[in-house]
Amino acid sequence: MKDKLLNWLNMVLVADVFLVFFGFAWLAIAAIGDAAGVNLGLDLWHKLWQPVFNPAIGILMGGAILSGIISWVSKKFLSSQ
Numbered sequence: 001m002k003d004k005l006l007n008w009l010n011m012v013l014v015a016d017v018f019l020v021f022f023g024f025a026w027l028a029i030a031a032i033g034d035a036a037g038v039n040l041g042l043d044l045w046h047k048l049w050q051p052v053f054n055p056a057i058g059i060l061m062g063g064a065i066l067s068g069i070i071s072w073v074s075k076k077f078l079s080s081q
Contacts, residue, residue: 006070013063016056023053 026045033040045053 002070002074006067009063009067009070013060013067016060016063019056020053020060023048023056 023045026041030040030042030045034042
């Protein structure tokens with residue numbers, strides 16, 4: 001059961017990492033385009049920041065902490081047996 005939970009959590013975190021990287025790349029490209037006077041979607045990125053990218057970063061941090069806690073607790077129980 002624990003292994004299935006960890007596998008599922010890791011799969012979600014990997015997908016979330018790619019979403020966060022995509023958001024960062026989009027921001028960087030759109031900011032460069034905005035500085036050059038080319039519209040590459042910076043306004044749309046700003047509209048998506050609150051509902052999409054901000055929670056994705058929070059889920060990534062929370063999942064990483066949860067994964068670390070689960071691993072730490074698992075090691076503690078295995079070493080005490």
